[in-house]
Amino acid sequence: MSEAKPMTDEELHELADKQAALGEVRGTPAPDPVNVPMIRHWLAAMGDENPVYLDKGVAPPAMAQVWTMQGLRPTAKDRSPVDDIMAALNAGGYTGVVATNCEQTYHRYARLGERLTPATRFTGLAGPKKTALGVGFFATWNVTWYAEDDEPVAEMLFRVLKFRPPAAKAPAKAPAEALKEPYPLRPAINQDTAFFWEGVQKGELRIQSCADCGLLRHPPGPLCPHCRSAGRSYTVASGEGTLYSYVVHHHPPVPGREPPFVVGVVELPEGVRIVGNVVDCPLDEVRIGMPLRVTYRPMDDELVLPMWTPGES
Structure with a gap:
């Protein structure tokens, strides 16, 4: 038929x-x-x-x-x-x-x-x-x-x-220094989040803080939820954390990613939580409460993403 x-x-x-x-x-x-x-x-x-x-x-x-x-x-x-x-x-x-x-x-x-x-x-x-x-x-x-x-x-x-996903391209016979294919899912960068992505490029995990009361907050935003101040600064986090919650993504397909992969909510000792992929860990070994440390992965020739790998117990 x-x-x-x-x-x-x-x-x-x-x-x-x-x-x-x-x-x-x-x-x-x-x-x-x-x-x-x-x-x-x-x-x-x-x-x-x-x-x-x-x-x-x-x-x-x-x-x-x-x-x-x-x-x-x-x-x-x-x-x-x-x-x-x-x-x-x-x-x-x-x-x-x-x-x-x-x-x-x-x-x-x-x-x-x-x-x-x-x-x-x-x-x-x-x-x-x-x-x-x-x-x-x-x-x-x-x-x-x-x-x-x-x-x-x-x-x-x-x-x-x-x-309609782009048709898969045959590997190009190009020199090793050839440009990588652009990563299809790019973060939205604006005046509230630019400091975070500038830090990622430098290998720093920056957390926004209120310039007046000092409260840390993530995701970044224009106003302090505590004192309503528009003054903003940031602190550089230690890069350590624990896995607060996670999901294993199997479907639907995500451009630029090969399922299954882990998306976790990581709790930082600084008192905020951040979402990121957990990598370099077998799926059956991922568990809530496991120690993690940040790593920075280049996705193409311009974009670097912070991800999380198992830390020391």
């Missing part, structure tokens, strides 16, 4: 209009009700010490998606208006994916014992557009979580770029 012919751009937009016309499609209710153990795990992972949630029997608003997410070994999946669009884009060679927007709106707290139901509405397809990752389409949809009485609890707008 021959494979389906990839859709033209016009056909993709016709399919998107058809899926949008379906309106809101209800999914299956969450397998578990809002419960205390999961809220405790979330608060611990996020470092949120606010007691109001467990005291009042409500879930943190940002947990809305948690209650209806599939497990590691899902047995069945609801069909949503998004599925046919993603399948058609994949068939057309737009196999790369990167999230670009996630905007959440909270109507009220989810309460202990409630079983939430998601409803998905496809809202638009834009493209094809030329981006730094490749030519692709931006797909947007909304998910609303309803309580058992059909009262909306939370909403999420989600947008992804589905792009």
Whole structure:
């Protein structure tokens, strides 16, 4: 049996209009009700010490998606208006994916014992557009979580770029000093973060500090969250840390990276946490609490990224 012919751009937009016309499609209710153990795990992972949630029997608003997410070994999946669009884009060679927007709106707290139901509405397809990752389409949809009485609890707008990865190039027969291929995922550098990346180029892990009260903060920002001062300075961290939390990324593909790889939240002795890849360590040896030290890896001829390797116990 021959494979389906990839859709033209016009056909993709016709399919998107058809899926949008379906309106809101209800999914299956969450397998578990809002419960205390999961809220405790979330608060611990996020470092949120606010007691109001467990005291009042409500879930943190940002947990809305948690209650209806599939497990590691899902047995069945609801069909949503998004599925046919993603399948058609994949068939057309737009196999790369990167999230670009996630905007959440909270109507009220989810309460202990409630079983939430998601409803998905496809809202638009834009493209094809030329981006730094490749030519692709931006797909947007909304998910609303309803309580058992059909009262909306939370909403999420989600947008992804589905792009066509550049064709793999045969190794060029070039001298050893030839330029490296530019790394596709480059950090956003602005007046708030420039000092950090300048430090990375010099092998320094710089943490922003308030020029008035001295509070350290990361990620960098324009104002001190403690005293609201706009005065900024920085301190050079020791480069040591411990692994506070981590995930092993298997899918979807990430341009410039070979899965699986570890993305960790590293707690520094200076009192802040920083996100980075854990490298030079077998996956089965990665563990929360392990000591780490920073290393600096050139990704191309211009970009250097701080990463983390196992430190001394």
